[in-house]
Amino acid sequence: MDLTGYPTDFVAxxxxxxxxRRFLERxxxxxxxxxxxxxxxDDTALGGWQLxxxxxxxxxxxxxxxxxxxxxxxxxxxxxxxxxxxxxPFALFYSRYGRRLTAGAITGVSGVPEQVAESIESIGLMLxxxxxxxxxxxDDPATDPFSGTVLRDLRESxxx
Numbered sequence: 001m002d003l004t005g006y007p008t009d010f011v012a013x014x015x016x017x018x019x020x021r022r023f024l025e026r027x028x029x030x031x032x033x034x035x036x037x038x039x040x041x042d043d044t045a046l047g048g049w050q051l052x053x054x055x056x057x058x059x060x061x062x063x064x065x066x067x068x069x070x071x072x073x074x075x076x077x078x079x080x081x082x083x084x085x086x087x088x089p090f091a092l093f094y095s096r097y098g099r100r101l102t103a104g105a106i107t108g109v110s111g112v113p114e115q116v117a118e119s120i121e122s123i124g125l126m127l128x129x130x131x132x133x134x135x136x137x138x139d140d141p142a143t144d145p146f147s148g149t150v151l152r153d154l155r156e157s158x159x160x
């Protein structure tokens with residue numbers, strides 16, 4: 001099977017594990033029979049769930065999301081593709097790095113008041129640790145409503 005899907009990539013701070021949990025909870029409300037990494041997720045498993053991670057792992061960790069067993073099979077057959085309901089499986093890839101990260105200038109600031117965004121634009125960035133995150137959705141979130149909803153849920157999980 002060819003790799004399919006649309007990646008949206010981020011650098012996230014060390015608050016990512018909490019945001020990932022909130023994201024999982026949001027998606028479980030949307031898909032009550034959610035499969036996570038091929039296994040049905042019940043309320044008991046969700047209650048004690050923590051982000052599995054290996055600091056500085058050589059490969060990304062992955063969380064695979066499917067609505068139910070039928071979507072799991074659709075994923076096997078069709079990859080990251082929308083099904084007849086207009087929804088599809090998606091995945092969150094992530095790696096944690098305990099090293100520092102610096103950048104010369106931040107651009108494209110959003111999610112804060114305009115005055116704050118203007119004060120942040122073009123200044124440097126310093127983090128003592130971070131996650132590299134890639135959300136792989138069936139299609140471009142800018143044009144596909146389902147993929148857009150998944151991306152919005154991920155972004156909003158950082159604001160809670």
